[in-house]
Each structure stands twice: as C-alpha cells, then as structure tokens.
Amino acid sequence: MSSNKKHDHRKTYWKVWASLIVLTIVTVWTSYYDFGTLNIVVAMLIATTKATLVALFFMHLLYDSKVDTVVFASSLVFLAIFVGLTASDMLDRYVPQPVKVAASGDNDMGDVAKLAKPSPELIAQGKTLYATNCASCHGDSGMGNGPAAAAFNPKPRNFTTGEWKQGGKPTQIFQTLTTGFNSMPSFAALPAEERWALVHYIRTFSPNRPEDSAADITALAAKSGSGAAHIPVRLAMELSAVSEAQPTYDIRKSAIDATSEGGQLYQTRCASCHGDNGQGGINVRVLGSHPFSYLATQSFAGNHAAWTTNMQEFVRINSLGLPGFGKPAINDLTPAQWQSLYNYVQQLAGIR
Amino acid sequence: MSDATSGAHVAHHFDNAEQQFSSAKLGLWLFLVTEVLLFGGLFVAYIMFRALYPDMFAEAHHHLNKVMGGINTVVLICSSLSMAMAVHFVRDNDRVKAVKLLSFTFLCGATFMVIKFFEYKEKFAHHLFPNGSFDYSAFTHKNANLFYSLYFIMTGLHGLHVLIGMGLIAWVLIRTRRNNFSSEYYTPVELTGLYWHLVDLVWIYLFPLMYLIA
Numbered sequence: 001m002s003s004n005k006k007h008d009h010r011k012t013y014w015k016v017w018a019s020l021i022v023l024t025i026v027t028v029w030t031s032y033y034d035f036g037t038l039n040i041v042v043a044m045l046i047a048t049t050k051a052t053l054v055a056l057f058f059m060h061l062l063y064d065s066k067v068d069t070v071v072f073a074s075s076l077v078f079l080a081i082f083v084g085l086t087a088s089d090m091l092d093r094y095v096p097q098p099v100k101v102a103a104s105g106d107n108d109m110g111d112v113a114k115l116a117k118p119s120p121e122l123i124a125q126g127k128t129l130y131a132t133n134c135a136s137c138h139g140d141s142g143m144g145n146g147p148a149a150a151a152f153n154p155k156p157r158n159f160t161t162g163e164w165k166q167g168g169k170p171t172q173i174f175q176t177l178t179t180g181f182n183s184m185p186s187f188a189a190l191p192a193e194e195r196w197a198l199v200h201y202i203r204t205f206s207p208n209r210p211e212d213s214a215a216d217i218t219a220l221a222a223k224s225g226s227g228a229a230h231i232p233v234r235l236a237m238e239l240s241a242v243s244e245a246q247p248t249y250d251i252r253k254s255a256i257d258a259t260s261e262g263g264q265l266y267q268t269r270c271a272s273c274h275g276d277n278g279q280g281g282i283n284v285r286v287l288g289s290h291p292f293s294y295l296a297t298q299s300f301a302g303n304h305a306a307w308t309t310n311m312q313e314f315v316r317i318n319s320l321g322l323p324g325f326g327k328p329a330i331n332d333l334t335p336a337q338w339q340s341l342y343n344y345v346q347q348l349a350g351i352r
Numbered sequence: 353m354s355d356a357t358s359g360a361h362v363a364h365h366f367d368n369a370e371q372q373f374s375s376a377k378l379g380l381w382l383f384l385v386t387e388v389l390l391f392g393g394l395f396v397a398y399i400m401f402r403a404l405y406p407d408m409f410a411e412a413h414h415h416l417n418k419v420m421g422g423i424n425t426v427v428l429i430c431s432s433l434s435m436a437m438a439v440h441f442v443r444d445n446d447r448v449k450a451v452k453l454l455s456f457t458f459l460c461g462a463t464f465m466v467i468k469f470f471e472y473k474e475k476f477a478h479h480l481f482p483n484g485s486f487d488y489s490a491f492t493h494k495n496a497n498l499f500y501s502l503y504f505i506m507t508g509l510h511g512l513h514v515l516i517g518m519g520l521i522a523w524v525l526i527r528t529r530r531n532n533f534s535s536e537y538y539t540p541v542e543l544t545g546l547y548w549h550l551v552d553l554v555w556i557y558l559f560p561l562m563y564l565i566a
Contacts, residue, residue, distance in 0.1 A: 010440060017433040024425050028418065031564035043560040050556045058436045058549045065374055068381045075385035079392040086396050090403065153484060153497075182488065 009057070016057045023050050109174070110192030112221035116170050116212055118200035126201025129194050132328065133187065134202070142205035152183050162208030169212045171220045173199045189285035189326060262344030265337060269330065270345075273297055278348030284326040295325055300349040308349050311342050373539055380543045384550050387513075391554050394506050398561060401498055411491055412499035413565050415480055417471060421563035424467050425555065431460030432552045435521075439545045442528060442538045450541075454525040457548070461518040468511055475500070503562055510558060513551045520544040 027046045031039065056062040061069050137156040139145040144158030157163065166176045177195045180186030187195060203209050257263055273284050278300035285294055307314040315338050321329035333341065366372040402409045438453035479487035481504065482497040524541045527533065533541055
C-alpha cells in the first residue's frame with residue numbers, strides 16, 4: 001500500500017518544525033509590543049500559518065487524497081457559519097452605551113436624623129420599592145432566591161439568615177445600597193428617601209437588627225452633602241449632548257392626542273425618561289455604576305428598530321426593561337392599554 | 353500496491369488494503385471535523401465574550417504565565433515532529449527508531465501535562481478558579497471570572513485530549529514493540545499521529561488567544 005508513496009519527507013518535517021519554532025518565537029515577541037488591533041490580526045495570521053503547516057505536512061494533507069482535504073475544509077466552513085451567525089446576532093443586539101461621568105453625587109442622604117428611624121409609612125413605601133427593585137434578585141420574601149439569583153456568585157443575600165457582610169445597622173445598609181457591594185448594584189439612582197424606605201423594609205426580614213447609635217447617625221449626617229447630586233446630571237448632559245439637530249415635532253404635535261388613553265399612559269409612565277414628545281436626550285442613571293454614568297435616551301422619531309413596526313417587539317422591550325440601564329420592566333398593562341400605548345408611541349415615532 | 357497476502361487483514365467489504373487504509377483515514381478525518389466543531393463552540397464563546405469585554409480580557413490574561421505557555425507550545429511542536437518521524441520509521445520498517453520516537457512523543461505529552469498542572473496549581477492558589485472563592489478583588493473588571501471560565505474549560509478540554517492522545521501513543525508504542533506494524537500495515541500509528549497533530553493544532557490557537565492578547 002505505501003510502496004507507491006515511499007516518499008521520504010523527513011527533510012520537510014525538519015523544515016516545518018523549524019518554521020513552527022520560529023513562528024512561535026515571533027508571535028511571543030510581537031505580543032510584547034502594542035500595535036493596537038493589529039496585535040490580534042498578526043497573532044491569528046501566525047497561528048493560521050502554523051496550523052496550515054501542520055495540516056499540510058505533518059498531517060499529510062498535501063500528499064494525501066484530496067477527499068480528506070475537502071472533509072477537513074468543510075469543518076472550517078461550518079465553523080465560519082457558526083461564528084458568522086452568532087456574531088450577526090450579537091452585533092445586532094441593542095447594547096446601550098453609557099456615558100461615564102467622573103463627578104459623584106452619592107452624598108445626598110436626605111434628612112438622615114428623621115429617615116434613619118423606621119416608620120410604618122417608610123416600611124410600606126419600602127415594600128413597594130422592594131418588589132420592583134430588589135425582588136428579582138433577593139426574592140419576594142427576602143430569601144435571596146429571586147429569579148435572577150442563579151446568575152450570582154456570591155448569591156444575593158438571604159436576609160432571613162441575619163447575616164450582614166457590610167453591617168446591619170440602618171446607616172450601614174443605607175451605604176451598601178448607595179455604593180453597591182460586589183455584584184449587588186448601587187441604587188444611588190433612587191432618591192435618598194426611597195433608599196431609606198428600602199433599608200427599613202428589608203430589615204423586617206432579618207432576625208438580626210442592630211440599631212444605630214446616635215454617633216452613627218450624626219457621622220452619616222455629617223457626610224451628607226449639599227445638592228451635589230445635580231452636578232453630575234448637568235455634566236452628563238454636556239457629555240452626552242446630541243450633536244445632530246433635534247427633529248421638530250410642531251407639525252405632528254397637533255395631530256397627536258395626548259389625552260387619549262395611550263397618551264395618558266405615556267405621559268405618566270414614559271415621558272420622564274423619553275421626553276414629552278419622545279424626543280429623548282434625557283439622561284437616565286445606569287444602575288450600579290461607580291462613578292455615575294448616564295445613558296441618554298434616543299429619539300423615537302427616526303428610529304428604525306424592530307419595535308417601530310412590530311408591536312410584539314415593543315411589548316417585549318418594555319416588559320423586560322433594560323436591567324441595569326435604568327429602564328423599568330412594565331408588567332401591569334392590559335392588552336388594550338399596550339395597544340393604545342403602542343399607537344401613541346408610534347405616532348411619536350412618526351410611523352402613524 | 354499490495355493486498356491481503358502481505359500481513360494486513362483486509363475486511364471483506366474492502367477491495368484491498370489500500371482502500372481499507374484510506375477509508376480508515378477518511379473516517380478519522382470525519383472525526384477530526386467533529387473535534388474542530390467541538391472546540392469551535394468554545395472558540396465562538398471566546399470570540400463573542402472578547403468582543404463584548406475587550407478590556408476585561410486584556411486585564412484578566414495578565415495572570416497567565418506566558419513563559420510556561422510558550423514552553424508548552426514548543427513542547428507540542430517537538431512532539432508533532434517526533435510523531436511524524438515515528439510514522440515515517442514505522443512505514444520504513446525501522447522498529448527501533450520508531451519506538452524511540454514514539455517514547456519521545458509520549459514524554460512530550462507528559463511534560464505538557466506536568467507544566468499545565470503547575471499552571472493550574474498556581475491559579476488555584478491565587479483563587480483564579482471561577483468557583484465560590486474566585487478572587488474578584490484582583491481585577492478592576494467585575495466579570496473577570498468569565499475569562500477564567502473560558503480558560504479552564506478550553507485548556508481543560510484540550511488537556512483531556514492530550515491525555516487521550518498519550519494513551520493512544522502508549523498503545524501504538526506497545527504494538528510497535530511487538531512488531532505488529534510494517535510498511536504494509538500501520539493504520540493505527542498513522543491515525544494516532546493525525547489525532548496528535550490536531551491536539552497540537554488546537555493549542556496553536558489557544559496559546560495566542562489565552563496567553564498573548566494585548
């Protein structure tokens with residue numbers, strides 16, 4: 001069988017070996033220099049050259065039946081399809097780009113002396129806030145078993161165990177909420193009073209509720225800043241200022257009925273972030289970012305995303321929200337309300 | 353071209369030993385295609401996560417040891433050469449040289465695994481294994497554990513292939529010593545060689561992607 005191909009490739013093998021060694025040295029050597037994106041291109045070119053040498057000579061593809069080559073090449077075709085389809089999906093996804101802002105307004109703590117003490121009103125307010133902001137991770141009953149919990153390591157805290165890594169006094173929990181802690185996002189975007197309400201509500205889950213001393217409260221109050229919270233917003237506005245001219249809404253505005261059901265829903269549920277006329281440009285605080293970062297909403301008009309013509313997509317986007325990007329998940333609308341809201345937003349987008 | 357009279361057993365559904373040999377080889381190539389796709393899935397995951405978090409990848413990979421990775425690359429390249437040479441000598445009926453080269457190839461595989469062992473050990477010692485005790489504080493990027501998940505699963509799967517390859521080499525080594533092979537029949541050596549070269553080939557990509565990203 002081999003009598004007919006008794007070619008002696010030993011010399012070639014040595015040459016291939018030497019080339020592989022040289023290429024390895026080159027690729028290691030270039031990795032010490034920074035050519036920007038060229039680094040990966042060079043590294044992959046070298047790797048592919050090496051792989052080709054191995055396949056052609058050591059694996060005999062050059063000498064063997066062409067069928068083997070075709071079979072092997074087919075794996076590369078499938079790999080390309082695999083990469084291509086995945087990449088086209090990933091690149092297509094909507095990934096908002098937050099604007100980083102250096103200044104921090106974390107030290108607005110509200111009226112510490114008053115809010116650091118629980119009251120039935122605060123606890124009731126905290127309960128509502130908890131359901132929208134925390135239950136997804138910490139679970140409805142604070143056991144750390146919300147639907148998103150599986151993704152975390154360490155797990156979201158199970159408040160019923162009484163364990164606090166950052167301390168369980170109200171002032172300490174308040175700070176945890178403000179600054180965030182490992183994968184626990186910062187909730188500094190919530191007004192100080194709401195954070196206090198949350199503090200008092202989650203403490204009701206815990207068997208371990210150390211109290212603040214008077215000194216703790218004065219220490220925190222001393223840190224509480226002035227209206228510093230407004231600085232980053234302004235800064236963010238400048239940084240993320242939309243360069244193109246804003247489209248004008250005057251012509252359509254008269255035709256759009258803001259008193260319709262959809263209009264009412266929009267004005268109460270959406271306008272604060274997307275603008276009265278869907279013009280966008282409003283900075284929404286990204287959760288858990290330190291220092292603050294903001295994401296400017298985009299104008300609905302001129303938007304060609306799938307939701308503009310596909311209501312299902314619209315409902316999907318809004319019922320999921322953008323976790324972490326400050327866009328709330330909306331789950332309490334009836335189909336009729338979704339329909340009228342969608343009609344209204346489509347009008348704002350200039351589709352209808 | 354020789355046929356069944358000369359050593360090799362030709363199964364009844366083949367015309368001759370040569371056809372049997374190329375069929376076996378084609379079969380192995382098909383298997384290698386599935387291997388490429390197996391690793392391909394992981395490479396796709398790598399590409400996507402790297403596209404999403406380029407800075408995190410750049411930061412996280414600094415904890416890998418370029419020197420150890422580089423030595424391992426050289427070790428595998430040398431083993432590929434000796435494997436190709438071993439196939440040559442088996443085919444040339446030079447049993448003594450073939451056995452030496454196969455032993456050398458086996459030792460290269462073992463060296464690779466020993467170096468890998470020390471690399472892994474160091475990662476565990478520094479809490480870089482992505483389990484509950486992963487040390488997030490060593491990184492500014494929150495999700496550096498992702499890089500290490502990819503690192504361990506990809507190099508782990510590759511390491512498993514090295515071990516399997518070593519097993520196969522040991523097997524053909526024993527059979528070569530028993531004089532089971534000749535220029536007429538050496539299919540197992542040839543196929544083991546192909547498999548071993550693929551293991552090298554995967555590493556050729558793993559090395560720059562894991563250790564050398566800027």
